[in-house]
Amino acid sequence: MRDSVIDLRGCKLHLQRAGQGEPLLFLHGAQGLSGSEPGLEALALDFDVITPDHPGFGRSEVSDIVDDVADLALFYLDLIEALDLKKVHLVGQCIGGWVALEMAIRNTARIKSLVLVGSAGLRIKGAPRADMFVCAEDDLMKLLFANGGGMAWLKSWRATPELEDIYDRNRAAAAKYSWSPRLCNPKLEHWLHRIDVPTHIVWGAQDRVIPPAYAAALKDKIKGASVATLADCAHLPHIEQPQAFAAAVTQFIRSAAR
Amino acid sequence: MKVFAFHLMPYAYLDMSYTQKHRAAWVVLPNTYFDPKKGHELYNRYLDELELVAELGYDGISVNEHHQNAYGLMPSPVVMAAALSRRTKNAKIAILGNAFCLREHPLTLAEEHAMIDCITGGRLISGMVRGIGAEYYSMGVNPAISHARFQEAHDLVVQAWTKPGPFAFEGKFYHFEYVNVWPRPYQQPHPPIWAPSTGSTETIEWAAHPSRRYVYLQAYSPITSVARYLNYYRECAQKMYGYTASSDQIGWSTPVYVAETDQKAREEAKPHIECLFNKLLRLPFEMIFPPGYLSMKSLKNMRSHKRSVSGQEHTVDTLIEQGIMLCGSPDTVRKQLTDTHRMLGFQNLLCLLQFATLPRDLTEKNIRLFAREVLPAVQALTDKEYAGMTVRAAE
Numbered sequence: 001m002r003d004s005v006i007d008l009r010g011c012k013l014h015l016q017r018a019g020q021g022e023p024l025l026f027l028h029g030a031q032g033l034s035g036s037e038p039g040l041e042a043l044a045l046d047f048d049v050i051t052p053d054h055p056g057f058g059r060s061e062v063s064d065i066v067d068d069v070a071d072l073a074l075f076y077l078d079l080i081e082a083l084d085l086k087k088v089h090l091v092g093q094c095i096g097g098w099v100a101l102e103m104a105i106r107n108t109a110r111i112k113s114l115v116l117v118g119s120a121g122l123r124i125k126g127a128p129r130a131d132m133f134v135c136a137e138d139d140l141m142k143l144l145f146a147n148g149g150g151m152a153w154l155k156s157w158r159a160t161p162e163l164e165d166i167y168d169r170n171r172a173a174a175a176k177y178s179w180s181p182r183l184c185n186p187k188l189e190h191w192l193h194r195i196d197v198p199t200h201i202v203w204g205a206q207d208r209v210i211p212p213a214y215a216a217a218l219k220d221k222i223k224g225a226s227v228a229t230l231a232d233c234a235h236l237p238h239i240e241q242p243q244a245f246a247a248a249v250t251q252f253i254r255s256a257a258r
Numbered sequence: 259m260k261v262f263a264f265h266l267m268p269y270a271y272l273d274m275s276y277t278q279k280h281r282a283a284w285v286v287l288p289n290t291y292f293d294p295k296k297g298h299e300l301y302n303r304y305l306d307e308l309e310l311v312a313e314l315g316y317d318g319i320s321v322n323e324h325h326q327n328a329y330g331l332m333p334s335p336v337v338m339a340a341a342l343s344r345r346t347k348n349a350k351i352a353i354l355g356n357a358f359c360l361r362e363h364p365l366t367l368a369e370e371h372a373m374i375d376c377i378t379g380g381r382l383i384s385g386m387v388r389g390i391g392a393e394y395y396s397m398g399v400n401p402a403i404s405h406a407r408f409q410e411a412h413d414l415v416v417q418a419w420t421k422p423g424p425f426a427f428e429g430k431f432y433h434f435e436y437v438n439v440w441p442r443p444y445q446q447p448h449p450p451i452w453a454p455s456t457g458s459t460e461t462i463e464w465a466a467h468p469s470r471r472y473v474y475l476q477a478y479s480p481i482t483s484v485a486r487y488l489n490y491y492r493e494c495a496q497k498m499y500g501y502t503a504s505s506d507q508i509g510w511s512t513p514v515y516v517a518e519t520d521q522k523a524r525e526e527a528k529p530h531i532e533c534l535f536n537k538l539l540r541l542p543f544e545m546i547f548p549p550g551y552l553s554m555k556s557l558k559n560m561r562s563h564k565r566s567v568s569g570q571e572h573t574v575d576t577l578i579e580q581g582i583m584l585c586g587s588p589d590t591v592r593k594q595l596t597d598t599h600r601m602l603g604f605q606n607l608l609c610l611l612q613f614a615t616l617p618r619d620l621t622e623k624n625i626r627l628f629a630r631e632v633l634p635a636v637q638a639l640t641d642k643e644y645a646g647m648t649v650r651a652a653e
Contacts, residue, residue: 067403133549134285134395136542168557172550176402179394 005059008079011066014059015052019044022112022253023085026050027076029094029118030132030178031144031236032057032170034157039238042246047089047253052079054099056173058166069095069121069177069185073102080110087112089253093238094210095120095178098185104199105191113256114199115249116218118207118235123184127213131182133175146206146234153239183210192221199225200252202245204233226252259599259639262352263311263625264320264511264608267304267338269328270615271296274537283540284327284392291328300331305338307612307621309345314629317637318350318381320608322454323357323389326396329538336370343378351378354454354475354511354608355385359404359411360397364432365439368415372443380444385452385475386412388461391548392541402550405460407431412451419448454511457487458556466494468501473606475509481581481598484510488602505641509606510598513583513613516627520586526620527585528574534614535572535582584609588631595636596643603644607636 001018024047055063092100097119141150157167203215228248237245308319321338324330358364375382388408394401410429423438453465454475465472474491495503517523577583612621
C-alpha cells in the first residue's frame with residue numbers, strides 16, 4: 001500500500017494505491033475509508049487500485065471549490081488526467097457511485113468500465129430509503145450490515161484518536177455532499193443514456209440505505225448494464241462480503257470490459 | 259439589568275406516552291399528536307401571558323423559532339411578534355431568535371422584522387440563530403454549511419437594513435439582483451442584533467467581533483457551562499479582539515419558578531420542569547447535532563457538556579443543583595440571581611416563566627410573584643456589582 005498526497009485544484013488530496021494491473025479507481029461512500037477494507041485488498045490482487053479520500057473526508061483537505069457531487073465528478077475527471085490514467089475502471093460505492101455516474105454522463109474518454117455498488121444518485125418515488133444521518137449509532141450499524149458485524153466495525157474506528165476524528169469528519173463531509181436532496185440528483189436519471197461504457201451493478205440484497213429497487217432502476221436506464229446481488233450483505237459489500245464483492249468486480253471486468 | 263420573559267409556547271397537551279412509540283418530540287413525532295382546537299386555546303393563552311408580562315414592568319417579552327416539534331409551537335416567531343406588537347406599549351419584543359439561514363429567502367425575514375420595528379416604533383430586538391440541529395432535518399437545509407450560510411444570511415440582512423437600495427448581493431449561497439427592502443427598519447442603523455446559542459465557540463467568536471459586539475445569550479446549560487461560555491465571550495473580546503466587552507453584551511436565559519416557599523416552588527415546578535427536560539426536550543444526539551452542524555472542535559466539547567442537558571433523565575433537584583433552572587422562594591431566587599450576576603455580570607436576563615405543562619394559574623402566579631418580589635431588585639443590578647471571572651477558578 002502506497003500513500004500519497006496530490007495537490008489538485010488547490011486541494012491536498014490523500015490517496016492510497018495498492019497492487020498492479022489495470023488501474024481501478026475506487027470512489028468511497030458516505031462512510032469513507034478506515035484503511036482496512038478487505039474487499040479493496042482483494043481487488044489489489046488483480047488491479048492497480050487507487051483509493052482517494054474525497055475532499056473533506058479522511059486525510060484529504062476540505063476544498064474551497066468542491067461543494068457538491070457535480071463538483072466531485074469534475075474534480076475526479078481532473079484527477080484521472082492528473083494521474084494520466086488512460087483507461088481506468090471506475091468503481092463507486094454509495095456516494096462514490098453517484099460521483100461515478102456524474103463523471104460517466106460527462107466524459108467517458110478515459111473510463112474503461114463502470115461498477116456501481118449500492119450506488120446513490122437516483123431517486124425513485126415510492127421506494128423509501130432509511131436515513132443514515134438521523135438514526136442512533138447502534139441502529140446505523142444494523143442498517144449498514146446485514147449480519148451484525150456493525151459494532152465490531154464501529155469499534156475499529158475507535159482504535160486511534162486519529163481514526164475517531166476521521167469518523168466524525170466523514171459524517172460531516174457525507175452530509176455536505178448528500179444532505180439535500182438526500183443522496184440524489186433528481187435530474188440525473190434524464191442523462192444516464194449518455195453512459196457508453198460497460199456497466200455492472202453490484203448490490204447487497206439487504207441494503208436498506210439504497211434498497212435493491214435502485215439497482216433495478218439503474219439497470220433499466222443504463223444501456224447493457226448487468227446486476228449482481230450479493231446475499232447476506234447490506235450497504236457495505238466491500239467490507240461485509242469482501243470476497244463476493246471482489247469476485248463480482250473482477251469477473252465483470254474480465255468478461256465484459258476486457 | 260434588563261429582564262425579559264421568554265415563552266416557548268409548548269404543546270402542553272402532548273400525550274406524554276408518545277415516548278413508548280417515538281424517539282423524539284421533534285422531527286419524527288407525528289403531527290397527528292397536535293389537536294388544532296387545543297392549539298387555538300394554547301396560542302391565545304400564551305399570548306395573554308406575554309401581554310400580562312408586558313404590563314407588569316418587565317423590560318421585554320421574547321419568542322423564538324422551532325420547527326416540526328411539540329416543544330415550541332412557533333415555526334414563525336414573527337407571527338407572534340406581530341400579534342404582540344399592537345397589544346403592548348413599552349416592552350421590547352425580542353425574537354430570540356429567527357433562523358435567517360434556514361430560509362432560501364432571508365430577505366422575507368428582513369422585511370418582516372423591519373415591518374414589526376416600524377409598527378412598534380423601534381421596540382424590536384432581532385435574534386439571529388442557526389436553529390438547532392433538528393431544524394436541519396425538518397427544513398432540509400444542509401447542516402454542514404450552516405455556519406457559513408448563517409454568516410452570509412446575516413451579512414445580507416444587515417446590508418438590506420443599512421445600505422441604500424437597490425443593490426445586488428453576490429454571495430456564495432444567496433444571489434439577488436435587487437436588494438431594496440421596503441420598509442426600512444425604524445431603529446437606525448438597524449434593530450439590535452442578539453446571538454442566542456447553547457455554546458458554540460464559533461458563534462461566540464463571531465458575536466464578539468468588534469464590528470458586531472452583539473449580545474451573546476447563553477441558553478439552557480448547567481451554570482458551570484454558562485460561566486464558561488459567558489466568560490469566553492469576554493475573553494474573546496479582550497484577547498482576540500483587544501477590547502473590553504460591556505456587560506450589556508452578555509445575556510443568560512434560564513427557566514425560573516418562584517413560589518411562596520422553596521419547598522412549595524419545588525413541588526409545584528417539579529412535574530412541569532421534568533416534563534420539559536425529559537419529554538419535550540427528548541432529542542437524540544444525532545438530531546441535536548446532525549453531521550457537520552458543529553465544527554470538529556465544538557463537537558468534542560459538546561460531547562462532554564451537552565449530554566448533561568438532554569442526554570439524561572432530569573429531576574427538579576438535579577436541575578436546581580446544576581443551576582440549569584432557578585427555583586425557590588423569591589428570597590432564594592433573588593439571592594441566586596444576585597450571586598450569579600456578581601460572578602458573571604450579565605446585564606440581560608431571559609426568564610422562562612412558563613414551561614411544558616405548567617398550567618395557566620401557576621404560570622400567572624409565577625409571573626406576578628417574580629414581578630413583585632424579584633424583578634425590582636434584579637433590574638437594579640448594574641456593572642458595579644459584577645466582581646469578575648471568579649467562577650472559572652472554582653470550576
